[in-house]
Amino acid sequence: MTIRTRNGEPALRASPTLHAAPAPASSATALAGRVLLPLLLAGAVVAAAYALAAQPGGGPSLAFALTLGAAFGALLQRTRFCFLCHARDFIDRRDPRGLLAILLALAVGTVGYHVVFGAWVPNPVAPRLPPDAHIGPVSWVLALAGLAFGLGMAVSGSCFSAHLYRLGEGSPVSSFALVGAAGGFLLGFLTWNDLYLSTIITAPVVWLPHHLGYGGSLAAQLLALGGLAALLWRFRAASASEAPAREPPHTLLDLLRSWFDGRWPYWIGGLGVGLIGFLVILRLKPLGVTSAIGSAARQLGSEAGLVPLRLEGLDGFAGCATVPGDSWLTPNGLLVAGLVAGGFAASLAAGQFTPRRPTLRDAARGLGGGLLLGWGSMTGLGCTVGTLLSGTMAGALSGWVFGLTVLVGVWAGLALPRRIVRR
Numbered sequence: 455m456t457i458r459t460r461n462g463e464p465a466l467r468a469s470p471t472l473h474a475a476p477a478p479a480s481s482a483t484a485l486a487g488r489v490l491l492p493l494l495l496a497g498a499v500v501a502a503a504y505a506l507a508a509q510p511g512g513g514p515s516l517a518f519a520l521t522l523g524a525a526f527g528a529l530l531q532r533t534r535f536c537f538l539c540h541a542r543d544f545i546d547r548r549d550p551r552g553l554l555a556i557l558l559a560l561a562v563g564t565v566g567y568h569v570v571f572g573a574w575v576p577n578p579v580a581p582r583l584p585p586d587a588h589i590g591p592v593s594w595v596l597a598l599a600g601l602a603f604g605l606g607m608a609v610s611g612s613c614f615s616a617h618l619y620r621l622g623e624g625s626p627v628s629s630f631a632l633v634g635a636a637g638g639f640l641l642g643f644l645t646w647n648d649l650y651l652s653t654i655i656t657a658p659v660v661w662l663p664h665h666l667g668y669g670g671s672l673a674a675q676l677l678a679l680g681g682l683a684a685l686l687w688r689f690r691a692a693s694a695s696e697a698p699a700r701e702p703p704h705t706l707l708d709l710l711r712s713w714f715d716g717r718w719p720y721w722i723g724g725l726g727v728g729l730i731g732f733l734v735i736l737r738l739k740p741l742g743v744t745s746a747i748g749s750a751a752r753q754l755g756s757e758a759g760l761v762p763l764r765l766e767g768l769d770g771f772a773g774c775a776t777v778p779g780d781s782w783l784t785p786n787g788l789l790v791a792g793l794v795a796g797g798f799a800a801s802l803a804a805g806q807f808t809p810r811r812p813t814l815r816d817a818a819r820g821l822g823g824g825l826l827l828g829w830g831s832m833t834g835l836g837c838t839v840g841t842l843l844s845g846t847m848a849g850a851l852s853g854w855v856f857g858l859t860v861l862v863g864v865w866a867g868l869a870l871p872r873r874i875v876r877r
Contacts (some may be wrong), residue, residue: 488714488803495799499524499792506788518737519785523792526730527619530793531800533723536616537838538607541864550686555724557686561679562728563847568672570735571663571848578663586739589850590771590835591657595649600856603830603837604863610634610823614837615743618790622798624809630820631827632747638828639751643761649833650766660851671849714803731847738785740848742840744831746787751828771835 499520507517529535533555540552571584583589590596607613610631612620617628662671731741755761801807812820831837834856836845842860845853 487807488805492799492803495795495802496524499795512785515738515785516783516788520788520792522730522733523789524796524799525792526727526789527622527793527796527798528800529723529726529730529796530615530619531622531797531806532804533718533720533726535723535727537613537842537860538611538616538864541861542868544686544689545865545869548689550689551720554683554686554690555720557679557683558721558724559727559731559843560846561676562725563731563843564672564675564679564849566728566732567735567740567844567847568663568668568849570732572668578661578668580661580664581659583659583661584848587661587848587850588740588742588836588840588845588853589659589661589848590841590845590852591654591659592852592855593653593657595653595657596834596852596855597859599830599834600859601830601863601866602826603834603856604860604865605867606638606823606826606828606830606863607838607860608823608864608867610820610827613839614747614827614831615793615839618743618793619797619800621794622796622807623801624807626810626812626816627820630812630817631824632820634821634824635747635828635831636751636754636824637821638825638830639748639832640755640760640828641825642829642832643752643755643765645829646768646833647762647764647766650768655767662849662851675846675849715805727843728847731843734789735844738789740840740844742786742836742844743790743793744837744840746784746790748828748832 503517503521506520507513509516535555536552537556540556543549543552571578571587574584575582603613610617611627612631614635617625617631620628621632662674665671666674734741752761798807827837831840834841835852836842836856838857838860842853842857846857847853
């Protein structure tokens with residue numbers, strides 16, 4: 455408001471606070487977006503879990519899967535736990551903290567898996583395997599699947615689990631990547647019979663406790679992970695000295711705000727993923743995120759007459775193998791739904807929900823990369839969560855082979871084009 459003199463000149467301007475009407479509205483909007491909406495989402499997840507728990511039969515397992523999936527999504531979003539991002543940090547900037555977090559997750563999960571499997575299969579004599587474990591055949595087909603998956607990550611910008619939590623951030627690429635992945639699954643079903651009959655059927659299934667016992671397998675895996683961590687730690691010292699020091703919070707409010715405004719430390723992501731993998735296998739099946747997506751693609755493809763009537767040997771494999779007629783109202787389907795909801799709530803709380811209109815380039819990246827992700831995960835019987843994390847934690851050689859070839863695929867998709875352009 456402006457007070458004027460008799461000749462019309464402004465004599466006194468009101469205090470800026472009198473003109474600050476939009477600010478409270480903006481603050482209220484921000485408060486609703488970053489506090490109330492995430493709380494409502496958390497309440498909806500709890501209410502849905504409560505309703506699922508009352509169902510007869512597997513109700514408690516469904517409720518557990520939904521709530522743990524939400525916690526998994528929030529953890530991934532807040533720590534930015536992403537296989538591609540962590541690998542890219544090392545390839546581009548020699549920053550190994552993300553890769554060290556993955557090794558920490560593998561070490562924690564390895565201990566948990568070996569404890570659980572030791573109770574389930576006390577005497578690990580071949581050919582007995584733990585039920586539902588992600589232990590697959592090792593051959594050039596698995597290596598090719600890992601390469602394709604790594605390239606798909608580099609093209610689309612994320613792995614499966616990261617695309618799922620980035621859906622909750624409003625990513626313009628992730629929805630196209632999941633559509634492309636469905637097409638990749640269909641392509642995988644079409645090529646499966648030839649690959650299985652020519653190679654996979656005779657490929658060895660190597661589970662380390664068969665050869666070393668649980669104690670030997672645990673020691674060998676921890677030594678290998680520790681050796682890799684020691685190699686990466688040499689780069690850690692250099693990158694840490696370049697990172698700006700962050701001022702510690704002075705009050706409890708500052709501490710709480712820092713947990714929503716900033717990115718959680720890498721080690722929390724690694725520790726949390728390892729513990730969640732352990733909890734999932736205690737109550738459900740080994741951790742995986744592609745089973746429900748692949749099952750939906752197989753169902754749709756079968757109804758359209760695109761999937762062969764008989765997929766040789768596929769349904770005999772555990773892990774993230776697709777199951778015909780499976781639905782989203784399964785522990786795996788609800789784990790995925792909870793992951794998306796948890797990522798959405800966490801991104802709202804952090805002010806990182808930033809949707810934008812997708813461009814043609816976004817769509818092409820998502821569809822092309824998703825096609826490779828889908829074919830790689832179907833042929834490799836899982837993705838970076840199922841085959842790499844759960845498989846390696848279980849002591850499966852297939853987990854190590856898939857992880858190594860995924861890294862080679864990421865390097866080929868990120869670094870190789872740059873080297874070619876420089877020439």
